Amino acid sequence: MGCVCGKEVVTISGKNYVIRDKIGEGGFSIVNLVEDTIYHKTYALKTLTCHSKADLKTALQEVAFHKQLHHPAILQCLGSEVTGEPDIAANVTCDVYILLPFLPGGTLHDDLSSRAAARRHLAEPEVLRMFAAVCEGVRSMHESQPPLAHRDLKTANVLLTADRQPVIMDLGMMDGKGQRSMAEARVEVETSAQARQLQDLCAERCSMPYRAPELFNVQAGDRIDERTDIWSLGCLLYALCFFKSPFDAAYERGDSVALAVLAGTVHVPEDSPYSQSLIDLIRHMLSVSAADRPFIGDVLQLTRAVASQHGDHAQLDSGRAVAT
Numbered sequence: 001m002g003c004v005c006g007k008e009v010v011t012i013s014g015k016n017y018v019i020r021d022k023i024g025e026g027g028f029s030i031v032n033l034v035e036d037t038i039y040h041k042t043y044a045l046k047t048l049t050c051h052s053k054a055d056l057k058t059a060l061q062e063v064a065f066h067k068q069l070h071h072p073a074i075l076q077c078l079g080s081e082v083t084g085e086p087d088i089a090a091n092v093t094c095d096v097y098i099l100l101p102f103l104p105g106g107t108l109h110d111d112l113s114s115r116a117a118a119r120r121h122l123a124e125p126e127v128l129r130m131f132a133a134v135c136e137g138v139r140s141m142h143e144s145q146p147p148l149a150h151r152d153l154k155t156a157n158v159l160l161t162a163d164r165q166p167v168i169m170d171l172g173m174m175d176g177k178g179q180r181s182m183a184e185a186r187v188e189v190e191t192s193a194q195a196r197q198l199q200d201l202c203a204e205r206c207s208m209p210y211r212a213p214e215l216f217n218v219q220a221g222d223r224i225d226e227r228t229d230i231w232s233l234g235c236l237l238y239a240l241c242f243f244k245s246p247f248d249a250a251y252e253r254g255d256s257v258a259l260a261v262l263a264g265t266v267h268v269p270e271d272s273p274y275s276q277s278l279i280d281l282i283r284h285m286l287s288v289s290a291a292d293r294p295f296i297g298d299v300l301q302l303t304r305a306v307a308s309q310h311g312d313h314a315q316l317d318s319g320r321a322v323a324t
């Protein structure tokens with residue numbers, strides 16, 4: 001990072017970006033609002049500080065996945081830069097910069113939190129429109145070759161454009177910290193050491209209220225596939241309706257989320273304004289056994305079927321419905 005006229009400047013692919021503001025901070029990164037010095041256009045700059053070679057590998061994989069996946073519902077990487085090599089012994093770190101489009105609508109989590117405070121439910125067509133858009137992004141992961149999984153889908157990892165189009169971010173979980181890549185959707189767990197590794201990685205990186213039951217207790221011989229994401233999408237669809245994951249309540253009470261998830265009991269508020277077919281879709285996605293969950297193509301078909309009951313099929317496909 002350099003300095004021009006007292007302002008911090010980052011150079012990516014030969015272009016300079018002035019740091020304007022801090023937008024947010026994750027467990028492993030800082031995101032700043034930056035402006036390029038020629039056209040004065042704003043971007044988001046994600047900085048991952050790497051303390052070890054394993055950190056660097058993780059960060060570079062995140063960049064690689066951003067570059068590999070091209071879909072309007074997945075946050076695009078516009079450029080990246082690495083500042084050097086980390087060296088634990090010498091206490092030397094390096095930074096990986098990921099230049100991203102700046103999405104001004106904040107996260108879906110924040111949007112739903114402010115709606116929750118005012119008890120302002122989204123109308124069903126809007127729920128279905130936003131959900132279908134997220135699913136289209138997930139479909140591009142699940143249907144790539146080999147199939148990829150996100151593994152940390154949640155409302156806090158969905159950004160909104162100015163016109164409320166959802167965009168999936170945070171592909172950081174799609175790495176294996178030097179182990180077998182979590183991005184590969186289909187994982188055969190061969191040994192108990194692998195099972196433990198995978199469970200620990202999920203405990204560290206997959207948010208509990210959105211984490212699929214099979215990731216709480218991984219055993220040798222298990223087969224994990226992209227339907228871990230379908231569980232998370234079921235939680236996300238519930239959150240679009242009722243503001244939070246169905247398992248947030250257990251989390252907030254300090255009860256065991258693992259027990260609540262493994263029981264698979266989904267509480268639907270009595271005053272729910274949503275159709276039974278929408279609730280049935282949530283329950284289908286939240287099947288405790290992954291084998292009973294639909295794949296993403298079926299989820300999209302079922303979503304369209306629910307929308308068509310309202311005559312919203314066309315709107316869902318064009319993605320033009322507006323929030324109420």
Ligand SMILES: Nc1ncnc2c1ncn2[C@@H]1O[C@H](COP(=O)(O)OP(=O)(O)OP(=O)(O)O)[C@@H](O)[C@H]1O
Pocket residue numbers: 023024025026027028029030031044046075100101102103104106107156157159169170172
């Ligand atoms: N492209 C962007 N446009 C606008 N805001 C963004 C953008 N990327 C990230 N943010 C904001 O910065 C915050 C931190 O982002 P980050 O990618 O570090 O994700 P995180 O999911 O919060 O953390 P972690 O990677 O540790 O899971 C986000 O919650 C979001 O509010």
